[in-house]
Each structure stands twice: as C-alpha cells, then as structure tokens.
Amino acid sequence: MNLTSRYRTHTCGQLRLEQAHSTVTLSGWLHNRRDHGGVLFIDLRDNYGLTQVVVRPESPLFQTWQDLPRETVVRIVGEVVPRAQGNVNPNLPTGEIEVIASQVEVLGECEQLPFQVAGNEKTGEDLRLTYRFLDLRREGLHRNIVLRAAIIRRLRELMTQHGFTEFQTPILSAPSPEGARDFLVPSRLHPGSFYALPQAPQQFKQLLMMSGFDRYFQIAPCFRDEDSRADRSPGEFYQLDVEMSFVEQEDVFGVIEPVLTELFTQFAQGRSVPTPFPRIAYRDALTAYGTDKPDLRADVTMRDVTQVFASTTFRAFAGQHVRALPVPGCADQPRKFFDQMESLAKEQGAKGLAWVKVEPDGVSVTGSVAKFLSDAEREALLAATGATAGTGIFLAAGDPSEVNTWLAPVRVEAARRTGAFDENSFRFCWVVDFPMYELDDEGKPAFSHNPFSMPQGGMEALTSKDPVEILAWQYDVVCNGIELSSGAIRNHRPDIMLTAFQIAGYPATEVEQRFGGMLRALRFGAPPHGGIAPGVDRIVMLLADQPNIREVIAFPLNQQAQDLLMGAPAPATDRHLQELHLQVKLPASATKKDPSP
RNA sequence: GGCCCUGUGGCGCAGUUUGGUUAGCGCGCUUCCCUGUCAAGGAAGAGGUCGCGGGUUCAAGUCCCGUCAGGGUCGCCA
Secondary structure, three states: OOOOEOOEOOOOOOOOHHHOOOEEEEEEEEEEEEEOOOOEEEEEEEOOEEEEEEEOOOOOOHHHHHHOOOOOEEEEEEEEEEOOOOOOOOOOOOOOEEEEEEEEEEEEOOOOOOOOOOOOOOOOHHHHHHOHHHHOOOHHHHHHHHHHHHHHHHHHHHHHHOOOEEOOOOOOEOOOOOOOOOOEEEOOOOOOOEEEOOOOOHHHHHHHHHOOOOEEEEEEEEEEOOOOEOOEOOEEEEEEEEEEEOOOHHHHHHHHHHHHHHHHHHHOOOOEOOOOOOEEEHHHHHHHHOOOOOOOOEOOOOEEOHHHHOOOOOOOOOOOEEEEEEEOOOOOOOHHHHHHHHHHHHHOOOOOOEEEEEOOOOOOEEEOOHHHOOHHHHHHHHHHHOOOOOOEEEEEEEOHHHHHHHHHHHHHHHHHHHOOEOOOEOOEEEEEOOEOEEEOOOOOEEEOOOOOEOEOOHHHHHHHOOHHHOEEOEEEEEEOOEEEEEEEEEOOOHHHHHHHHHHOOOOHHHHHHHOHHHHHHHOOOOOOEEEEOOEHHHHHHHHOOOOOHHHHOOOOOOOOOOEOOOOEOOOOOHHHHHHOOOOOOOOHHHHOOOOOO
C-alpha cells in the first residue's frame, strides 16, 4: 500500500523512532494546538492517527501557526526527532517522536466550527447531521465507520468461504405485494407508471435459486418508507441477504450460526459469544420473556401463574391471565425500585404492576398485594416461581395478548439492577416455530408473518389442521434483544402456496394475478430453498456498542427522513414534473404552514 | 396519527418545582502572559429578544394556552 504523494511521505499515524532524524512531509487537519509562548505543540490528524508537530519562536513559521484555526488542512515538512525522556506520550502510537516543522502550506482553510471536532463533547444530533462531514472527523464516529467497513469485508470473506456467490439485484423494481410502504419512482418512458425501490431482494433471490445458482448472498440495500426507531433507520438500510437451495431450517442455521459466531468473536473485543445459539419456540419466548426478541443477557424469566389465582378473591387478578416475574436478590431493594419497575410496565400500557417480596424466613411475603393473597395462593406462587428469601415477584394480570408485553422491559431492567445481567457477552438465540396464521379483527385467519414461508407439515397440515395451530418454517435470529433478521424456508410448491393463500382468504385468481411471476417460476422446476437476511447496520451497532443505529451510518436520515446536509427531500422542479407527467397536489396540512395573504 | 422528554450566547448544560435586583457554569472564540504540553496552564474580554406567538401578573426563562423544531416510543415495520 503506497499512500505517498506530493502531500505526504508518511501518514499521521505512521512515524516511529526508526524514522528519527529523517525529513518527512505530512498532511492533515490541525486537530489541537497547545501554545506555551516559547514553544508551540500542534496535533496533526489524518485518517491514520495523530502526530505532534513542534514549532519554536525562532522559526519563521511561529506566527503563522499561532494564527491557524483548528481543522485547517495543512501540509508540513519537518524533521522527525525522538522525544526526550519524560516527554514520551504512551497513549499515542506516534508518541515516541515529534516533528520539528520547517515548512507549512495551508491546503484548506476552516471557518469557525459549529462544534468541536477534538474531544468527545456532546452535540445535538440535528447539528451533527447538518455538519456530518465534521462529525465524521470525530474519533468515535470515524472509528465506527471504519469498523463497519471491516465487518462488511469479513462478512464477504466468510460467505465466500461457505461457497456463496455475490449478486446484485435491481434497485428499480416492482412494488412489493405485501409489507411496508414502498418508495416509488415515476417512470418517464411510461407515463403514469412507477418503479418501486425494493424493500428487500426477496423475490429476486428466490428466482436466483430457481435459476440454479445454489447459494446467493448480497450486501443488499433495502428501502422501506416507515417511521424510524433507535435501532431502525428510516428509508434505507443494508442487510446480509442470503438464500440457499436444497436446505431445511437446520441447514440454514448450520451456515449462519458459524458465520455470526466467527464474525462476532473476531470483533467482540473480549466479550463472549456463547454457542450453540439456543432455539426458543415463538410461544415460549412470549411466555418466558414477554417478547419474540428476548435479551438473554438478563437471567430471569417469567412464568404463567394463571392457575395459582384460578379461584382468587382478589379482584384485580380474578378471571385474568396472570404472569409472574421472580427476581432473586431483591432483599435490599427499596420501595423506589419496585415503583420504578411499575412505571416501566405502565409505559407499555399496564394499568399497574403488583409485586411481593419474600421475607428472610422464605415463607411470608410483603409488598403491594401481599395482603390480598390467601395462604394457599402464596404457597402456590412461591412453588410456581421457585422464589426463596429475598426474591421479588412482579405480577401482571390482564389479557394474554398484553400481559407479556408489560413485563418484558421490567424483566431486563430488574435483572440489570440486581446483577442478574451479563454485560460482557453477545447472547444469540434462534426464535423458531412462528405461527403461519393468526386471527384478524374479524376472526378470520390471516398470514401472521411471511406468506411465502413453507408451513410445517406442508399440504397435509394446511388441509387437516386448524389454521392458527399451523406453524411455519420461519425463524428469527436475535442478539442481546435486537432482532438481527427474519428468515424462512420458502414455499416452493405452487399447489401448497395456492392453498395457503386460500386459507388466508385469497382466491387462486387473485394470487395468480398478483404473484404471477413467482408462481410461473415455481412451476418450472423450483428447488426447495430458504434463507435469511441479518441487518448489517444492527450487527455493526452491536459490535460498536452503540445504542443508536445512526452512529454506525455515515450519512443517515433524521427521524423525519430528511438529509439535513444535502437538503433532501426537496420539491421537484417544474421541468422534472413535466418530464415525468406529474402534478403535485399538496394536502391541507402541508399548505397551512404557509398561509397566503 | 397518539403519548413522553427536550428547546436558555458558537457548542453542551444549570436555573423553571416555589414568578422578583445585573440569567450562571464548562468548552470554544478574542487579547495578553508563559520553553515540554499532549483535555496544557494563568489573566482579562466579547458574545443571550431564554424556539416562536398569545395570555395571566406590578413583575415571566419560570405560570397558562397555542404553535414550531429535535429525540424516544406506540401504531407501523410481511
């Protein structure tokens, strides 16, 4: 690798004692200046590191250097000298040397900064996004983006080693039949018609399996017009899109689990990656963790204790589904702890959160609902939860579709507070056995997740079972409570697909009309196949230990899906609209901000 | 679309609960001092219609109403 040019003989992270007494040229940004009056220290920064440049008052450059604002881009020529004993900076790779500058040339001037690049001062995110190029110079974000590149490079290597071939699939494509909102692109050649940006290359990768390529992968851009979250960027994201022919569910796991394990171990920086990944059935995940993306770092689980309160006289629990969350080690937790857990549950929509604490005798309990429990209920509750002295038990009662959700954040936070939480590991799991159908508002079966998944049991299950009892060959891989990916063994049999859609209320004619391309391909010799698509941004977010996905994306949109730096989206010019045969009709809400006189 | 939090010099924050003299602090910026710092140190200084509009009051950064903006979250994300 040769990085030298007129502008530099070395990078700012390169010089060591062995280059001492040689003349070098460096270019970079003026990171920081320490002016001692009689001696001036400059930190020069580039992508590779920092080098200390020294200027003395007898130098003709002294005044120039004193006047240069931070973040000015300069080229310097100087002599590398070893630092005196005691002046070595052990925190800096280049800390054993410094450069005595003899020439300086300003390559790029810098105006007053909106925020400081040096250091780790907090800054509002909208300002950071407006000046993203400055933000990206800062150490933390810069490092995240470099890490992202290293992770993606390693993913390519690992996938190639496993026999996968990398593809590119269209960006201008057809609207997705199901799912999130599409981004549409108007067609100039076909007035009134639109392309859609792909929400995922789902159909293309299946078609590639039918084309005989056997193992496909792509670092695939995906576009969804949905609202953002801390772990979900609005508009666009990347996924490691994978598809394999002649496989069953365990064969997909057998490839992806080693890839994720190897990737995470390499970049884990001391954190452990326990294997094998546990397989948790969807229904069990809801019961034990209150969510289908459990954070296994929290070492406590919920229990269904509806039976304990089957004949209770306590009105809040009577006739309800009751879930218990036993949390050991609560003996010393103050009342405030329990109150805070209750507010967590309330944020999820719970009306309240009951709790009791087992006293040192291991038998009696105190707490918000202690006086409402009969002796029999108390004993049954302790037995059902395995609670012993000092265990706090949180209790939520209500509709089965809601109670789990209320306790989910309590489970994680209570574990964190009581030390039953493993901060230093990546805890993966496979969530499996998703239901194929669920009942909609009118009580009719509807696809609960992916309509193109193969039902477990195939045609026989579809024709003989109650739809809500049918499971799909569909799975998620979850790490530390973050859903990295969904995946499935696909339905490659047209007859089974038509029957599956029929159960969800779609007549064959409609399926033929909407998914004709896919059905046609299935009729010309489709291999059994399946795949998965872990989110690249979320992987980087986990490995960079960032709570927000925008910290691992160079140029993310803000929550309103705007690019504050480039000014997108923006109104189209009249010429654009004319070429595309479009007229803009603004909603009332968009015009009221600018009332005409 | 709903809910929660936030909005005070260039940047980050305190002050708002309980209205009351000149709105504080840190960083940055300007000027000066300083020959070994690496978050350099010291002295002085500039910089604010407290997001915007309306209201209550003798008096509003502080209370009330509305509105805008940013973040989080629910819906949504097959």
